[in-house]
Amino acid sequence: MNSEALAQLSNVAVASAAIALALGCVAYLAEWAFAREVTTPREPMHVGAVPSATPSTAASRAANGASRSDRLAGIGLSLTVLGAALLAAGVLARGLAAGRAPWGNMYEFAVTGALVVCLVYLVLVARAGIGWLGSVVTGFCVSVLGLSILVYVPAGPVVPALNSYWLVVHVAAAVLAGGAFVVGAGASAAFLVKERAERRSPGSGQRGVLGRLPATEAMDRLAYRVHAFAFPVWTFAALIAGPIWAQAAWGRYWGWDPKEVWAFITFVVYAGYLHARATAGWRGKGAAVLALVGFATFLFNFVGVNLFVGGLHSYAF
Amino acid sequence: MRTALLLLLALALGAIPGSLVPQRGVDSLAVARFRSEHADLTPWLDRLDLFSVYSSPWFAAIYLLLMVSLAGCIVPRTAAYARALRARPPRTPSRLDRLPAHVTYETDASPDAVLGSAAQLLGQRRFRVDRDPDAVRAEKGYLREAGNLLFHVSLFGVLVGVAVGSLWGYRGSVIVVEGQGFSNTLTQYDEFRAGPLAGADSLPPFSLALSTMTASFQPPGTEQAGQPKLFEATGTVVPSPGEDPVDFAMRVNEPLTVDGTSLFLVGSGYAPVVTVRDGAGDVTSSGPVPFLPADASYVSQGVVKAPDAEPEQLGFEGFFLPWASTNAEGLPVSVFPEAVQPALSLFVWTGDLGLDGGEPQSVYALDKDQLSVVQGDDGESLRLLLSEGDTARLPDGLGSIRFDGVREFARLQVASSPLSWLPLGSLVLALAGLLGSLYIRPRRTWVRARRDDGRTVVEVAGLDRVAGGDLAADLDDFVARLRERGDPSQ
Numbered sequence: 001m002n003s004e005a006l007a008q009l010s011n012v013a014v015a016s017a018a019i020a021l022a023l024g025c026v027a028y029l030a031e032w033a034f035a036r037e038v039t040t041p042r043e044p045m046h047v048g049a050v051p052s053a054t055p056s057t058a059a060s061r062a063a064n065g066a067s068r069s070d071r072l073a074g075i076g077l078s079l080t081v082l083g084a085a086l087l088a089a090g091v092l093a094r095g096l097a098a099g100r101a102p103w104g105n106m107y108e109f110a111v112t113g114a115l116v117v118c119l120v121y122l123v124l125v126a127r128a129g130i131g132w133l134g135s136v137v138t139g140f141c142v143s144v145l146g147l148s149i150l151v152y153v154p155a156g157p158v159v160p161a162l163n164s165y166w167l168v169v170h171v172a173a174a175v176l177a178g179g180a181f182v183v184g185a186g187a188s189a190a191f192l193v194k195e196r197a198e199r200r201s202p203g204s205g206q207r208g209v210l211g212r213l214p215a216t217e218a219m220d221r222l223a224y225r226v227h228a229f230a231f232p233v234w235t236f237a238a239l240i241a242g243p244i245w246a247q248a249a250w251g252r253y254w255g256w257d258p259k260e261v262w263a264f265i266t267f268v269v270y271a272g273y274l275h276a277r278a279t280a281g282w283r284g285k286g287a288a289v290l291a292l293v294g295f296a297t298f299l300f301n302f303v304g305v306n307l308f309v310g311g312l313h314s315y316a317f
Numbered sequence: 318m319r320t321a322l323l324l325l326l327a328l329a330l331g332a333i334p335g336s337l338v339p340q341r342g343v344d345s346l347a348v349a350r351f352r353s354e355h356a357d358l359t360p361w362l363d364r365l366d367l368f369s370v371y372s373s374p375w376f377a378a379i380y381l382l383l384m385v386s387l388a389g390c391i392v393p394r395t396a397a398y399a400r401a402l403r404a405r406p407p408r409t410p411s412r413l414d415r416l417p418a419h420v421t422y423e424t425d426a427s428p429d430a431v432l433g434s435a436a437q438l439l440g441q442r443r444f445r446v447d448r449d450p451d452a453v454r455a456e457k458g459y460l461r462e463a464g465n466l467l468f469h470v471s472l473f474g475v476l477v478g479v480a481v482g483s484l485w486g487y488r489g490s491v492i493v494v495e496g497q498g499f500s501n502t503l504t505q506y507d508e509f510r511a512g513p514l515a516g517a518d519s520l521p522p523f524s525l526a527l528s529t530m531t532a533s534f535q536p537p538g539t540e541q542a543g544q545p546k547l548f549e550a551t552g553t554v555v556p557s558p559g560e561d562p563v564d565f566a567m568r569v570n571e572p573l574t575v576d577g578t579s580l581f582l583v584g585s586g587y588a589p590v591v592t593v594r595d596g597a598g599d600v601t602s603s604g605p606v607p608f609l610p611a612d613a614s615y616v617s618q619g620v621v622k623a624p625d626a627e628p629e630q631l632g633f634e635g636f637f638l639p640w641a642s643t644n645a646e647g648l649p650v651s652v653f654p655e656a657v658q659p660a661l662s663l664f665v666w667t668g669d670l671g672l673d674g675g676e677p678q679s680v681y682a683l684d685k686d687q688l689s690v691v692q693g694d695d696g697e698s699l700r701l702l703l704s705e706g707d708t709a710r711l712p713d714g715l716g717s718i719r720f721d722g723v724r725e726f727a728r729l730q731v732a733s734s735p736l737s738w739l740p741l742g743s744l745v746l747a748l749a750g751l752l753g754s755l756y757i758r759p760r761r762t763w764v765r766a767r768r769d770d771g772r773t774v775v776e777v778a779g780l781d782r783v784a785g786g787d788l789a790a791d792l793d794d795f796v797a798r799l800r801e802r803g804d805p806s807q
């Protein structure tokens with residue numbers, strides 16, 4: 001296959017992935033919509049899944065809602081797997097078409113980023129049962145893929161400044177950390193929502209949509225684990241690989257270029273998050289808020305700095 | 318911890334303005350532009366050092382406070398850690414069944430045999446093990462705290478390294494035209510910044526001669542037409558006077574290192590070769606004149622000055638177009654960055670160039686205070702459009718200008734940053750420490766065995782000092798191994 005056909009294939013695969021993920025998102029949202037009818041905690045429903053005597057209509061409606069929710073969650077997950085596979089094909093084809101690592105500009109960074117978010121999510125669904133984050137993750141990926149059209153460029157070689165082994169490492173690590181930051185932010189946001197609801201009316205966390213989320217402590221722990229993975233990767237990407245490459249390309253390790261400034265800010269805020277978890281009065285809620293602030297600085301670096309601020313990195317992605 | 322957290326947040330907040338306001342150390346041209354565009358704001362920004370945030374006293378105050386707080390944290394923790402390192406695993410609690418993970422079983426093996434196997438198994442799992450008459454106590458994960466300390470101590474290494482680099486380092490940039498050279502002395506630089514201790518008047522005395530500068534671009538007709546493809550500069554370098562010249566080839570991302578100083582190819586551009594004759598027909602200026610690329614299409618801006626011209630000094634200002642064409646309005650534009658069909662589009666000025674005033678002047682701009690623009694026959698400003706080889710005669714016997722040809726120039730960044738491995742090496746150590754502090758889980762395990770009614774009752778319990786591990790499953794696995802060993806009948 002020649003590179004034009006591969007580039008074409010990549011575009012088709014990415015577009016199909018966006019559709020699959022959008023449908024997956026709809027399925028996950030429907031999961032929550034049906035969960036509204038569920039008034040009792042979810043786990044006991046499973047234990048008594050086969051109603052013995054004449055069940056009250058409310059209970060059977062709840063049972064229906066729960067099993068329908070489970071089915072929808074399954075559909076959402078399948079569509080996410082499909083979307084991730086299509087994205088992987090799209091990224092691979094793009095790399096082959098361009099003859100280089102497929103993260104040389106903002107469009108490619110967005111598509112690769114969406115793929116990594118999906119992969120981090122799927123790995124954690126298998127290992128930590130985070131299916132409940134599906135709507136947030138797929139919704140995020142669909143938005144990123146949709147917005148990536150605005151910065152689309154045809155496949156081709158990169159400018160010489162980006163033609164470096166360290167750039168490949170630097171960006172790969174940044175994308176990986178970013179993918180984990182998305183999942184971590186989703187968990188922290190869900191934690192904040194449920195924590196607030198439970199504080200306002202105890203017991204509300206057992207019902208409806210919130211009932212489909214794990215206990216707040218479990219979400220807090222998950223958020224910590226994801227951030228404890230992402231933070232060292234980010235440290236490596238932003239403060240080690242990035243400077244090494246900057247030294248080779250521009251003759252200085254660190255120059256307080258806007259992109260570097262914001263990478264530093266992200267690092268410091270997430271270090272604050274790790275501290276907050278060990279600081280009385282900041283555990284839980286304060287830490288979760290800091291995780292979201294950290295994520296906002298990460299997003300601003302990718303979107304805001306490219307579009308509004310500029311600097312040496314701006315031509316890159 | 319609260320202080321550290323608040324200082325970290327202050328550091329993050331303090332770093333923001335430097336990304337929104339142009340910084341002197343990053344882009345001094347942008348600072349100048351910003352200052353003239355926001356004249357009302359600049360006094361305030363100056364007062365807050367917002368054009369040089371990262372070297373400002375208030376920013377330094379934040380990170381120095383952070384470092385003080387860090388030292389105040391590390392010192393007692395290191396002392397406590399040194400004590401903990403010598404400490405033995407804590408005594409066995411009397412009620413093991415109150416611990417978060419706990420298993421009891423019975424076996425025929427003797428208590429001694431069970432405890433012996435337990436001590437051995439725990440040793441294999443890298444626990445530090447102590448044996449009491451009726452119990453084994455064990456602890457592991459001491460390195461978590463070491464990792465945390467290493468991480469925080471390394472941050473000092475980063476700070477020291479950065480400080481040394483900025484006190485003793487220097488950085489400059491210079492434009493070298495093909496066929497010309499550069500020797501490493503202060504006067505040769507277009508732009509130079511050095512730390513107070515850099516010894517800028519005794520730079521390493523190397524010199525280089527640039528033979529070719531090649532910039533090639535994706536060809537027209539392809540989807541990425543005009544995108545840069547390759548930048549390469551070649552020539553010879555003389556490491557110090559009297560030595561033999563050595564060939565070099567420099568590319569983007571592939572710097573050249575001479576005598577501890579690194580040279581980076583950071584840009585390229587065109588230097589049209591022009592010859593200016595004055596009214597008397599004498600050559601008053603000739604040679605390549607670098608024009609600075611104004612955008613990605615390499616339309617470049619520059620000036621040619623002829624201060625010796627008679628009867629009046631001459632100045633030319635305008636654009637170099639690598640592949641000239643005209644747009645719909647009939648104005649000259651460039652369609653491609655490669656110099657395939659080069660042209661110069663110039664306005665002509667006469668009068669006093671202002672070079673005698675002693676004030677240093679940019680070689681890329683005309684000081685037009687005492688100049689007047691030369692007009693054409695139509696009464697409008699005269700616009701010369703010269704292709705390669707063209708000569709234009711100026712009106713009123715002012716002289717002529719000839720566009721002889723084009724050479725390329727390389728923009729080099731010369732940098733010396735002593736001890737630059739220190740911040741980077743410290744960060745690598747910090748990362749290693751961080752991984753330890755995040756992933757090593759301190760854990761305590763106790764095993765007690767006693768004789769009861771002819772059988773041996775074994776109690777095993779574990780305690781994790783940080784959350785997140787799978788304590789219960791690990792303990793079950795340990796007990797299974799222990800039973801295998803201590804109870805061969807099973």
Ligand code: HEM
Pocket residue numbers: 268271274275278318320321325383384386387388389390391465469472751754755
């Ligand atoms: C540039 C400044 C700093 C950075 C980037 C930083 C970063 C970190 C990180 C990433 C951790 C997480 C390790 C973990 O979760 O176990 C941590 C933990 C910690 N930091 Fe810092 N820190 C800084 C300054 C300080 C200062 C000034 C103090 C003391 C006042 C401090 C005290 C601690 C303590 C006690 C922990 C351990 C918390 C725990 O037991 O989980 N740090 N720091």
